[in-house]
Amino acid sequence: MLTSMAFAEDIAVKATVSSNRVALGSGLTYTVTVTGAQGSKPPVINNVDGFDVRYTGPATRVSVINGAYSVEESFNYAFIPLKEGKFTIPSVTFDVKGQSFTTEPILVEVASAQKAAAGNDPNGTQQDIESRLKLLISLPKDSVYVGEALPVTIRLYVNQLSLQELSFPEITQEGFQIDAFADARQMNDVLEGVNWHVVEFTTNLYPTRSGELIIAPIIVRGNLVFKMNEQRDPTSGIFDDGFFSNFFTSYQKKPVTITSRPIKLKVLPMPTEGRPDDFSGAVGQYDLSLEASPLKVKAGDPITLHMTITGPGSLKAVNPPAFKADGFKVYDPQIKDEQGRKVIEQVVVPVDVSKKQIPAMRFTYFDTQANAYKTLERGPLAIEVAAPASGEEFQAVGFSPGTMTSETLGRDILFVKENSSKFERVQSFLRRNMVFYIALAVYLQVWAGLMVFYFYRRRLLTDPAYARQQVAARQALLTLAPAKEFLVKGDARQFYDVVIRSLSQYFTERVGLVPGRMDMASIDAGLCQMKVDQKFINMTEDIFKAAEQARFAGMSVDQGQMRNHLADAQDIIRAVERRAK
Amino acid sequence: MKALLKVIFAAMILSLTSSLALALSDDQAQLKFTNAVKAYHDAQYVEAVKLNESILMQGLFSPELYYNLGNAHFKLRHLGAAIVNYLRAHRLEPRDSDVKSNLSFARSMVDNYLPWPSNPLFTPVQQVFSNRELLWVGFWSVALTGAFLLGGLYGGMRRKRLVLGVVLGIILSAYMAGAGIVRTLHQSGMSVCVQKVDARFEPNLQATVYFKIPEGTEVKVLRIKEEWAKVQRSDNKIGWVPLSSVERM
Numbered sequence: 001m002l003t004s005m006a007f008a009e010d011i012a013v014k015a016t017v018s019s020n021r022v023a024l025g026s027g028l029t030y031t032v033t034v035t036g037a038q039g040s041k042p043p044v045i046n047n048v049d050g051f052d053v054r055y056t057g058p059a060t061r062v063s064v065i066n067g068a069y070s071v072e073e074s075f076n077y078a079f080i081p082l083k084e085g086k087f088t089i090p091s092v093t094f095d096v097k098g099q100s101f102t103t104e105p106i107l108v109e110v111a112s113a114q115k116a117a118a119g120n121d122p123n124g125t126q127q128d129i130e131s132r133l134k135l136l137i138s139l140p141k142d143s144v145y146v147g148e149a150l151p152v153t154i155r156l157y158v159n160q161l162s163l164q165e166l167s168f169p170e171i172t173q174e175g176f177q178i179d180a181f182a183d184a185r186q187m188n189d190v191l192e193g194v195n196w197h198v199v200e201f202t203t204n205l206y207p208t209r210s211g212e213l214i215i216a217p218i219i220v221r222g223n224l225v226f227k228m229n230e231q232r233d234p235t236s237g238i239f240d241d242g243f244f245s246n247f248f249t250s251y252q253k254k255p256v257t258i259t260s261r262p263i264k265l266k267v268l269p270m271p272t273e274g275r276p277d278d279f280s281g282a283v284g285q286y287d288l289s290l291e292a293s294p295l296k297v298k299a300g301d302p303i304t305l306h307m308t309i310t311g312p313g314s315l316k317a318v319n320p321p322a323f324k325a326d327g328f329k330v331y332d333p334q335i336k337d338e339q340g341r342k343v344i345e346q347v348v349v350p351v352d353v354s355k356k357q358i359p360a361m362r363f364t365y366f367d368t369q370a371n372a373y374k375t376l377e378r379g380p381l382a383i384e385v386a387a388p389a390s391g392e393e394f395q396a397v398g399f400s401p402g403t404m405t406s407e408t409l410g411r412d413i414l415f416v417k418e419n420s421s422k423f424e425r426v427q428s429f430l431r432r433n434m435v436f437y438i439a440l441a442v443y444l445q446v447w448a449g450l451m452v453f454y455f456y457r458r459r460l461l462t463d464p465a466y467a468r469q470q471v472a473a474r475q476a477l478l479t480l481a482p483a484k485e486f487l488v489k490g491d492a493r494q495f496y497d498v499v500i501r502s503l504s505q506y507f508t509e510r511v512g513l514v515p516g517r518m519d520m521a522s523i524d525a526g527l528c529q530m531k532v533d534q535k536f537i538n539m540t541e542d543i544f545k546a547a548e549q550a551r552f553a554g555m556s557v558d559q560g561q562m563r564n565h566l567a568d569a570q571d572i573i574r575a576v577e578r579r580a581k
Numbered sequence: 582m583k584a585l586l587k588v589i590f591a592a593m594i595l596s597l598t599s600s601l602a603l604a605l606s607d608d609q610a611q612l613k614f615t616n617a618v619k620a621y622h623d624a625q626y627v628e629a630v631k632l633n634e635s636i637l638m639q640g641l642f643s644p645e646l647y648y649n650l651g652n653a654h655f656k657l658r659h660l661g662a663a664i665v666n667y668l669r670a671h672r673l674e675p676r677d678s679d680v681k682s683n684l685s686f687a688r689s690m691v692d693n694y695l696p697w698p699s700n701p702l703f704t705p706v707q708q709v710f711s712n713r714e715l716l717w718v719g720f721w722s723v724a725l726t727g728a729f730l731l732g733g734l735y736g737g738m739r740r741k742r743l744v745l746g747v748v749l750g751i752i753l754s755a756y757m758a759g760a761g762i763v764r765t766l767h768q769s770g771m772s773v774c775v776q777k778v779d780a781r782f783e784p785n786l787q788a789t790v791y792f793k794i795p796e797g798t799e800v801k802v803l804r805i806k807e808e809w810a811k812v813q814r815s816d817n818k819i820g821w822v823p824l825s826s827v828e829r830m
Contacts (some may be wrong), residue, residue, distance in 0.1 A: 413683040416621050416649040423610045423641040440720070447727045454734050 011036040011096055015103035017079070017089065018228070024084055024112050024129065025161050027226035027252050029056075030077040032103060034096055035070070042075040043094035050087035050110060052080040052254055078252040080226050081110040082129055112160075132159040134191075135169075135220055135260040143266035147283040148368050149312075150205045150265075154218060156258060157189070157196040162225040163256070169201050170219040175267075177206040210269035218260040223253040270366060276373055280319040282365035286311035288321070290361050290378035298388045302347045307361060307378075310341040320344040321361040327352035350385045357382050472509035473577045476502045483566055492557040496547035499569050503543070506573055510580060520544055527576070536575045539568040610636045614646060621653055629653040644674035648683070655687060660797040661775030663687050665828045668799075672768065672830070675711055692795035695815040697767070703760040712761050719757035726750025770802045772812070772827040780820025784809030791820040802827060 011034065018029040030053075034040050038060065045053050059074045079089070086109045093102040134157040144150045154169045168181045185200045207213060228250045270283075291306040309318055320333045323346060333346035348358070360379035367374045460467045479502040486495035507513045511526035520541060527537050543565045549555040617632035633650040636642075651666030667684035674680060688694050699707075710718065726747055733743035777796045781788035784806050792814070794800065800812040803819065810824045 411686065413652055413655050413686055414679045416618055416652045417645040417679070418618055420611065420614050420643045420645040423607055423636070423643050423646070426640050426642070443724060443727075447731065450731050451734075454731070 011099065011101075013096065013101040013103060015089075015092060015106060017106050017108060020107060021109045021111065022079075022081055024081050024110055025132075025226065027078055027080045027228045028108065029228055030079050030089060030106075031074050032077075032092060032094075033072060033074045034101075035072045037096050038071050038073050040073060040096045041094070043092045045077055045092060048079070048087070048089055050081060050083055050085060051089075052082055054078045054080070054252065054254075056252070078226075078228060079108075080224075080252060080254050084110050084112055086110075129161065129224065129256075132161050133157070133163070133256065133258045134196075135218065135258045137215065137218060137260050137263055139263065139265065142264070143268055144207055145268045145283050145366065145368055146207050146210050146270055147281050147366075148207070149284060150207065152203055152205050152215075154201040154203075154220075154260070155189075156199040156201075156220055157191060158199070159194060159196050163222045164225055164253070166199060166222040167220060170221075171205075172216065172219075175207060175209050175213050176215075177208055179204040179206075207265070207267040210267045213265045213267050215263045215265055217262055220258045222256055222258070224256045226252045226254065228252050271371075271373075274373055276364045276375060278322070278362060278375075279364045279366070279373060282318045282363070284311055284365065284368055286318070286363065286365050286376065288361070288363045288376040288378050290381070292358050292381045292383070295381065296384045296386070297350065298386045299351055299353045300349060300388050302349050303358065303383065305344075305346045305348060305358065305361070307344040307346070308341055309344070309363060312340075315340075315342045318342050318365075320346070321363045323348060323359070323361070325355075325359045327355045350383065353385045353387050355383065355385045468509045469580070472506050473573050475509070476506035476573050477570065479505065480566065480569060483569075487559060487562050487566060490559060492550040492562060493554075495562050495566075496543075496550045496557075499543060499565060500547045500551075503540070503569055503572065506576070510576055530576065530579045532576055532579050536572050540572055543568060543572075607641070610639060610641045614649075617649060617653070621649065621656075624656075626653045626656045630657065642669075642673075644670045644677060644680070647673070648677070648680050651683065651687075655683070659775065660687060660690060661773050662828065664691070664797045664799070665773040665775070665830060668771075668773065668830050673711055673713075675708055687797065691797035694795075694798070697799060697815045700763055700767075703756075703763050706757070706760045707764050710757075710760070712764060715757050715761035715764075719754045719761065722750055722754035722757060726754060768830055770829070772800055772802050772810075772829045774798045774800060774812075774822070774826055775828050776826050778822045778826040780812065780814075780818070780822050782820065784811070784821040788821070792818050794820075794822065800827060802829065 013035075014033050016031050016033065018031075022028045030045070032043055042055060042058060045055075054077065056076045056078050059076065061072045061074075063070050063072075086107065089106045089108060091103050091105045093100060095101070136155045136157065138153045138155070140151055156163075156166070166184070168184075171178055181201050181203045187198050187200065189196050189198045205215075270279075287310050289306075289308045289310075292303055293306070294301075294303065297303055305323070307321060309315070309320075315337060320335060320342075321344075323330050325348075327350060329349040329351055331347040331349075333344050336343045336345075358379055358381040360377050362375055362377050364373060364375045366372070460470060480499065483495050483498040483502075486492075486498060504515065504518055507518065507523060507526065508515050511523075511530065513522055513526050523540060523544070524537055527540065546557060546561065546565060550557050613632045613636050617629045617636075620626070620628040620632060630650065630653045633646055633653065636646055637650075647666045647670035651663045651670065654660075654666060655663035664684065664687045667680055667687060670677065670680045671684055688696075706715065729746045729750060730743070732738070733746065774794045774796055778794050779790040780792050780794055782791050783789075794812075794814065798814065800814055800822075802810045802812055804811040805824060808824050809821045810827055811819065811821050812827060813819045
């Protein structure tokens with residue numbers, strides 16, 4: 001550390017630098033310290049040869065040692081070396097409490113990073129910061145047509161400097177349209193045997209007029225960052241070790257502007273020879289697609305045309321193909337620029353039912369590879385246009401007579417109703433209406449009855465045994481009827497024949513007895529199984545015994561007993577029916 | 582037999598008398614309705630409200646009556662009462678465009694109006710049919726389905742057609758019944774705040790105010806305790822309000 005001091009009574013002023021040897025790309029701190037006074041204004045320091053100077057602020061230190069009070073105020077400046085060499089920081093004169101003080105000049109040597117590390121400068125060459133920053137522009141060719149996309153690559157080369165907060169390149173030259181820059185790429189490159197760190201920007205330029213144009217200097221702005229050698233109190237011994245040196249290291253930023261060299265570019269005009277009438281300025285290579293939907297419509301219904309223009313050429317100057325056809329209402333196209341393509345949607349409305357097709361769409365451009373105009377044609381597309389229904393005829397919006405463009409409408413409720421429908425009573429709600437429930441119940445009963453009858457009838461038709469059982473009683477009572485005649489005649493034999501035949505037939509159908517094997521024991525067992533009252537079983541036995549006596553022994557039976565047996569037979573049948581159900 | 586004849590005779594007399602009484606009351610109601618319309622014409626809105634409400638007091642109602650009553654309340658700036666009467670008219674005549682228009686306009690004047698969510702499954706039919714119509718359609722769907730089933734069974738219809746017809750009939754009747762039930766459940770307890778009111782955490786005036794309910798807001802009454810009603814707003818906030826501040830549909 002080099003120190004220069006000036007004294008006046010108890011006030012002392014000194015100027016110091018953090019180091020009198022500094023590497024290009026780093027910085028040093030220059031400090032003016034006032035001892036014994038406080039509140040001074042910082043001295044103005046500028047225009048120091050070889051340095052960029054910036055005031056970084058004051059610092060005050062107060063100490064009390066053995067009751068003695070002392071104060072020290074420092075003013076710090078960042079000195080950024082701009083080139084290599086030996087430079088003198090001139091003396092500084094300024095006032096402290098009405099007294100003028102002048103510091104001593106300080107000699108500082110600026111070396112390259114390698115030399116600073118080696119501690120000497122064998123070649124003695126000076127190299128400034130600007131020589132460590134290069135901005136180079138490369139173009140794929142030196143002549144283009146008006147409107148043709150010209151890819152531009154801008155490379156910023158940085159050597160042994162820390163450059164931050166870079167802006168995108170600024171191109172202010174007139175006569176060009178410029179695309180937005182793509183994201184910057186970073187890489188390393190060797191240039192003239194030196195390793196450089198490179199930041200690459202790319203974009204497209206579109207010349208807007210012909211002639212010899214000059215791409216004027218392109219500018220990139222950024223901040224150089226310098227590592228500062230901080231000045232520390234020499235009495236603070238333990239802080240001089242490496243760890244604390246790094247801890248106290250600070251950085252300073254210096255704005256920098258890097259400019260490129262101008263580049264000449266020959267811009268050719270569009271050839272007039274063979275230029276189609278519908279050429280609208282598209283230059284490059286393109287492709288065109290065309291779709292339409294729907295293809296079956298009524299007159300007055302819209303059809304949407306979808307056109308897409310793709311290709312590596314400039315899409316800026318691409319105008320959509322013009323739709324030219326009578327019998328269509330044509331709306332303005334909706335155009336969207338997407339990555340590498342232009343999408344056009346256009347609504348057309350056929351108003352004439354005789355229209356059978358969407359006309360072909362043409363797109364003309366200048367092919368820069370073939371150096372000739374080319375026309376792409378897509379279509380025509382077949383469509384079916386039907387007549388609209390009555391009342392649906394097409395009307396162009398905004399052209400019908402009497403259409404209001406804007407109108408302020410009032411708002412209020414609608415008027416009362418002059419007449420009421422028939423008043424109802426609260427009880428008329430269905431859920432409170434008994435008639436409704438009665439009707440519902442009747443309906444459900446009828447419906448259920450019909451369903452039951454259906455299934456009953458169906459079983460009768462499909463189950464013969466069941467059907468016989470169901471009619472057995474009725475059949476038996478019918479077959480008993482002739483017995484009354486024999487009762488009146490007093491013909492016991494015939495009477496019991498009829499009665500026994502009827503009962504046997506009935507027991508066969510209803511009780512399930514086998515006709516040929518029917519005897520009193522099987523009848524008893526069958527009736528007991530059906531849980532028929534014993535009284536009726538006994539009555540059955542009586543009838544069968546009487547019948548045997550009358551039919552086979554020829555015994556006479558009085559009419560009273562026959563009448564009883566006839567009534568018993570009917571009762572037996574009814575009793576069995578009751579048990580069966 | 583004589584007793585039976587007496588009963589039938591008494592029933593006929595009773596029926597005749599009640600029919601006569603109904604006819605008379607209906608005529609009186611029509612007269613009041615006409616007078617209420619005239620009062621409304623003359624901007625006598627209070628009188629119009631009184632006349633219309635007197636018809637309701639007779640136990641009679643009609644969608645037009647509720648609609649006119651809503652209009653009279655609206656003109657008196659009784660936004661809540663207007664909305665509740667429009668809702669009643671709308672419930673009876675969901676297809677009436679005048680009712681829908683006025684209800685919509687009145688709702689638009691409610692501060693921070695939040696509609697109740699509708700059921701997307703049933704909304705299409707609920708916007709067309711009243712509950713009574715839904716019930717009738719459902720009833721006839723069931724009846725026709727039953728008749729179809731019987732007709733199919735007795736008429737020897739093909740089994741596939743029979744099953745398809747019955748299933749469709751059951752679906753239709755279930756859908757109609759579902760639409761009616763969902764709406765009935767939604768409307769049960771639906772009320773309208775007839776004045777701006779504070780909803781509190783507890784049913785007393787010292788309780789903390791939870792949120793404010795603007796006049797005309799449609800709320801659901803969940804519970805009634807003495808003079809307080811526990812109401813739910815369409816954003817599911819629940820609080821207690823004085824019972825007199827809400828009017829049930």
